[in-house]
Amino acid sequence: MGRRRRGVMSEQFKDELAKDLGFYDTVQREGWAGIRAKDAGNMVKRAIQLAEQQLANRTPRR
Numbered sequence: 001m002g003r004r005r006r007g008v009m010s011e012q013f014k015d016e017l018a019k020d021l022g023f024y025d026t027v028q029r030e031g032w033a034g035i036r037a038k039d040a041g042n043m044v045k046r047a048i049q050l051a052e053q054q055l056a057n058r059t060p061r062r
Helices: 011-021 024-030 037-057
Strands: none
Touching: 011 024, 011 037
16 A cells, blocks of 8 residues: 655645635535645645745845
8 A cells, every 4th residue: 555645734724725715614514635626736836836935035045
């Protein structure tokens, strides 16, 4: 059997993304397995955008 991979995003961060993207009610009712593939993709896209913004806002170390 394959190994289960450890999640990269915290549960709190995933919940916040789901709320922002408007499908948190589905997560509460059905769990993460209940969301659509499109919603999961949008969640990943948004997480990447936020990470890129954080990196862009960092001051370079010298």
